[in-house]
Amino acid sequence: MREDLRRWFASGSYQGSRYAAEQLAAQKDGQKVSVVLPAKNEAATVGQIVSALRTRLVDAVPLLDEIIVIDSNSTDATSAVAAAAGAKVARQEHILPKLGNVPGKGEALWKSLTVATGDIVVFIDADLHEFDPQFAVGMLGPLLSEPRVHFVKSCYDRPLNNGVTVMPAGGGRVTELVARPLLNLFWPELAGIVQPLAGEYAARRSLLERIPFVSGYGVEIGMLIDVLEAVGLEGMAQVDLGVRCHRNATDADLSKMAMQVQLTVQSRLFRSGLVAAAPASAPLTQFLREGDRFIEETCEIEISERPPMIEIPDYLLTAGKAS
Ligand SMILES: O=c1ccn([C@@H]2O[C@H](COP(=O)(O)OP(=O)(O)O)[C@@H](O)[C@H]2O)c(=O)[nH]1
Ligand SMILES: O=C(O)[C@@H](COP(=O)(O)O)O[C@H]1O[C@H](CO)[C@@H](O)[C@H](O)[C@H]1O
Numbered sequence: 499m500r501e502d503l504r505r506w507f508a509s510g511s512y513q514g515s516r517y518a519a520e521q522l523a524a525q526k527d528g529q530k531v532s533v534v535l536p537a538k539n540e541a542a543t544v545g546q547i548v549s550a551l552r553t554r555l556v557d558a559v560p561l562l563d564e565i566i567v568i569d570s571n572s573t574d575a576t577s578a579v580a581a582a583a584g585a586k587v588a589r590q591e592h593i594l595p596k597l598g599n600v601p602g603k604g605e606a607l608w609k610s611l612t613v614a615t616g617d618i619v620v621f622i623d624a625d626l627h628e629f630d631p632q633f634a635v636g637m638l639g640p641l642l643s644e645p646r647v648h649f650v651k652s653c654y655d656r657p658l659n660n661g662v663t664v665m666p667a668g669g670g671r672v673t674e675l676v677a678r679p680l681l682n683l684f685w686p687e688l689a690g691i692v693q694p695l696a697g698e699y700a701a702r703r704s705l706l707e708r709i710p711f712v713s714g715y716g717v718e719i720g721m722l723i724d725v726l727e728a729v730g731l732e733g734m735a736q737v738d739l740g741v742r743c744h745r746n747a748t749d750a751d752l753s754k755m756a757m758q759v760q761l762t763v764q765s766r767l768f769r770s771g772l773v774a775a776a777p778a779s780a781p782l783t784q785f786l787r788e789g790d791r792f793i794e795e796t797c798e799i800e801i802s803e804r805p806p807m808i809e810i811p812d813y814l815l816t817a818g819k820a821s
Pocket of ligand 1: 535536537538539540570601602603604606622624625697744745746
């Protein structure tokens with residue numbers, strides 16, 4: 499790593515376990531904190547996550563002001579389970595309906611900015627297992643202690659459950675095989691980010707409302723590149739949260755995710771004038787073994803993004819930001 503990155507890696511990396519909820523609650527200084535969980539068919543796990551956050555960080559210690567679940571076109575009982583656990587629930591298609599309902603995680607996160615009222619927003623995936631509410635405390639630590647920090651990315655060990663056994667490492671497959679090489683090649687300033695695609699991160703609203711949100715799984719890598727451009731490495735931090743277990747998708751599904759990540763990278767390289775524009779969509783052909791032959795399966799991988807929320811009139815009105 500370059501010497502300047504080593505310096506950032508030393509000064510911009512924090513230990514999540516060093517922060518105490520009680521101490522941070524006393525440091526809020528009038529700032530409101532929202533936790534947002536994007537959830538597509540997460541009835542099996544969203545309730546435990548919401549309950550743990552509410553019990554520990556709302557009821558016991560007033561660190562969080564609201565816990566929001568964005569139901570992202572679920573077909574299971576995600577909304578009911580989340581509401582029963584005490585979350586405020588909003589269905590993605592009901593938010594800014596005039597702007598349509600683009601499928602994808604990034605759309606859920608972007609739309610959450612009109613539901614969340616916090617000055618600081620913490621994003622946590624809803625498929626986590628063995629969730630510890632200290633995750634939220636750790637991410638809030640640098641934001642409530644260091645005014646220069648506007649964006650905090652989590653990092654952790656990533657076990658991999660292959661359906662037979664849980665290995666202590668091996669998770670973060672798209673991170674290791676796609677995101678990390680591309681970031682090192684084209685955005686070496688981000689080479690010190692341990693988990694660039696981590697689904698847990700927190701940021702000041704003043705930053706989140708001024709950057710675009712890629713609508714699908716490209717949201718994390720797009721946001722990392724856009725945040726670097728907006729606040730520089732000195733405005734970014736990462737926090738070690740220990741171990742993170744989540745539902746591990748199949749390689750076939752991660753291949754689709756990887757293509758969204760690569761199309762997002764191409765869109766940012768195009769913005770820098772380095773490559774041709776990324777297509778709005780591209781075919782991905784995959785193969786399934788069926789007896790003595792392979793069956794071809796082709797799907798269209800689409801990439802779209804939403805503009806900075808600050809450009810949306812309805813947001814300006816509801817957030818009291820209309821000039
Ligand atoms: O269209 C979508 C796809 C995913 N998600 C949520 O985004 C998080 C991360 O998605 P997923 O677990 O599929 O990605 P992975 O962590 O396996 O890479 C989870 O809480 C999903 O429920 C969502 O809200 N809308
Ligand atoms: O980091 C990764 O490689 C992928 C897949 O993780 P696993 O190989 O299933 O542990 O998971 C992340 O990437 C997605 C795309 O950015 C995020 O949306 C997920 O929150 C994150 O878990």
